[in-house]
Amino acid sequence: MSYASFDPNALTTGPKSDKGYREWGLQPQSEYRFELAPNTSIGIKLVDGYAECFGTELATGIAYLFGGECKAVIYTHSGCTLEVCGEPATEYTSEETAMGHYRSASILFEQMRILSLAIVDGAPLDGLNPQNVPATPPHILVLGPENSGKTTLCKTLINYAVRGEPWGHDEWSPVLVNVDPGDGAWSVPGSVSATSVSTSISTSTSACPLGLSASTAPTVWSSNALIPLTYWYGHTEIRRNPVLLERIVRNLGTRVQERLEVDPKGRAAGLIIDTPPAFAPSSSGDYRNSLIKACIESFKVNIILVIGQEKLHAEMQRTYGRSINVIRLPKSGGVVDRDHAYRQRVRNHQIQNYMYGQKVEIPNGCDNGEGSYLFQHEPTSDLSLAPSSTVVSFDDITIYRIGGESMAPSSALPIGASRTVSELLPLHVDPSSPSSGLLNSILALLASTASNGEQYDEELIDLPVQGFIIVTAIDIPNRKMTILSPTSGTFSGQTAVMASIDWQEIV
Numbered sequence: 001m002s003y004a005s006f007d008p009n010a011l012t013t014g015p016k017s018d019k020g021y022r023e024w025g026l027q028p029q030s031e032y033r034f035e036l037a038p039n040t041s042i043g044i045k046l047v048d049g050y051a052e053c054f055g056t057e058l059a060t061g062i063a064y065l066f067g068g069e070c071k072a073v074i075y076t077h078s079g080c081t082l083e084v085c086g087e088p089a090t091e092y093t094s095e096e097t098a099m100g101h102y103r104s105a106s107i108l109f110e111q112m113r114i115l116s117l118a119i120v121d122g123a124p125l126d127g128l129n130p131q132n133v134p135a136t137p138p139h140i141l142v143l144g145p146e147n148s149g150k151t152t153l154c155k156t157l158i159n160y161a162v163r164g165e166p167w168g169h170d171e172w173s174p175v176l177v178n179v180d181p182g183d184g185a186w187s188v189p190g191s192v193s194a195t196s197v198s199t200s201i202s203t204s205t206s207a208c209p210l211g212l213s214a215s216t217a218p219t220v221w222s223s224n225a226l227i228p229l230t231y232w233y234g235h236t237e238i239r240r241n242p243v244l245l246e247r248i249v250r251n252l253g254t255r256v257q258e259r260l261e262v263d264p265k266g267r268a269a270g271l272i273i274d275t276p277p278a279f280a281p282s283s284s285g286d287y288r289n290s291l292i293k294a295c296i297e298s299f300k301v302n303i304i305l306v307i308g309q310e311k312l313h314a315e316m317q318r319t320y321g322r323s324i325n326v327i328r329l330p331k332s333g334g335v336v337d338r339d340h341a342y343r344q345r346v347r348n349h350q351i352q353n354y355m356y357g358q359k360v361e362i363p364n365g366c367d368n369g370e371g372s373y374l375f376q377h378e379p380t381s382d383l384s385l386a387p388s389s390t391v392v393s394f395d396d397i398t399i400y401r402i403g404g405e406s407m408a409p410s411s412a413l414p415i416g417a418s419r420t421v422s423e424l425l426p427l428h429v430d431p432s433s434p435s436s437g438l439l440n441s442i443l444a445l446l447a448s449t450a451s452n453g454e455q456y457d458e459e460l461i462d463l464p465v466q467g468f469i470i471v472t473a474i475d476i477p478n479r480k481m482t483i484l485s486p487t488s489g490t491f492s493g494q495t496a497v498m499a500s501i502d503w504q505e506i507v
């Protein structure tokens with residue numbers, strides 16, 4: 001990038017300088033916030049001072065590339081100077097920040113981790129815990145209304161934890177859980193997943209809000225990639241099938257607990273759960289409470305963080321306050337309200353990214369050919385993947401959908417009536433039926449079951465996902481379909497589940 005040498009005495013805040021970049025001087029505890037328009041990018045370089053992006057520290061002199069309609073913030077605790085190259089749709093600085101509150105919360109969680117590990121190591125706690133902090137690993141459920149900054153808070157707390165902030169005591173690998181199927185997290189929208197995080201999560205594009213996973217990073221660049229455990233819900237809206245979502249959340253919780261059982265240090269690091277906005281009271285639906293309860297029980301939650309909303313905080317305090325520490329944190333003034341169209345574009349980006357990876361163009365006038373910038377923690381702006389297109393027979397893959405297609409929500413049933421059976425029932429999909437809905441549909445390939453190869457239909461909903469494929473063409477007369485998948489391989493004998501998420505390549 002063409003960042004000329006910087007003279008702090010000639011600092012200009014805001015207006016574009018004639019050098020092709022802008023300089024921003026940030027006061028201590030302030031933020032530089034930006035939003036990118038489609039198909040644009042910016043480069044940001046820390047010139048001096050200290051700065052971080054959602055808890056990930058920026059290295060001095062390194063330019064970071066942002067694209068994919070990213071909306072983000074660079075926060076400084078002690079003041080800094082930034083150079084920004086490229087044109088965001090919106091950029092401004094603010095001295096109102098919620099980061100002080102988020103840091104204080106992270107200090108409490110760090111103390112809990114240290115005390116938990118001391119117990120595992122058999123170290124005496126005398127004098128270590130003057131403030132009677134719970135000596136249990138933090139299992140944190142983050143709740144809040146739409147666009148309150150839940151995902152951002154989860155990411156920030158995880159990033160502080162992996163850095164061992166604020167004491168640099170240890171490097172933890174906490175588990176990050178995403179039960180918001182609208183979010184996509186590490187694969188495609190409709191999924192619910194968890195992963196252990198040991199290096200800080202980058203923020204570079206809206207397509208990867210929680211960093212790169214092994215399935216979205218080219219092998220050669222996947223040093224920072226996460227390996228999530230994923231279950232397929234298959235819808236972005238909770239009300240489509242809350243009974244299924246609850247079952248999946250409980251399955252995920254069980255698997256995460258099993259993993260933590262055999263990893264004492266990982267156990268001490270705890271976990272953080274990002275939730276959908278439908279868990280907040282403004283959304284209608286009687287499923288909200290049972291889903292929150294499912295999270296609390298299956299992930300053994302001992303801290304509930306509520307962002308903003310007093311009503312939700314009071315409700316959680318009333319319902320769980322006796323056994324769980326309920327803490328309210330302010331919403332950051334920087335959180336951006338994202339409308340339906342933006343969310344839809346981001347979901348499309350995520351699916352595109354899952355299959356094809358991503359390449360972000362360096363902004364005009366910012367490339368000096370040295371390649372001295374980082375994108376998603378990697379030293380390249382080209383993280384393209386090469387998916388494979390394969391023609392398979394209808395008989396190769398057994399396809400199901402879970403629950404009836406035109407199911408009325410449970411709340412619409414007569415009092416006392418249950419629809420659990422139908423909501424969890426795997427129904428066979430016949431690809432030769434013109435009304436199968438398979439064309440452009442995303443299918444989750446399920447992990448294979450027990451070693452004896454026997455599998456009962458009802459077990460399908462309890463199986464994690466191996467990967468996702470897309471049906472790009474169907475040839476009914478010849479009983480064949482074309483499958484797009486991130487890697488080549490055979491699909492013979494595989495079981496897949498379709499739901500309501502589809503994707504079409506825009507040529």
Ligand SMILES: Nc1ncnc2c1ncn2[C@@H]1O[C@H](COP(=O)(O)OP(=O)(O)OP(=O)(O)O)[C@@H](O)[C@H]1O
Binds near residue numbers: 031071146276277335
């Ligand atoms: N301080 C900030 N400055 C600028 N942008 C921010 C800030 N905090 C969060 N954002 C951006 O605001 C957007 C919304 O934040 P986030 O996704 O964390 O909200 P959420 O509550 O999880 O959303 P949802 O409604 O999907 O549950 C994101 O694009 C995020 O990067």
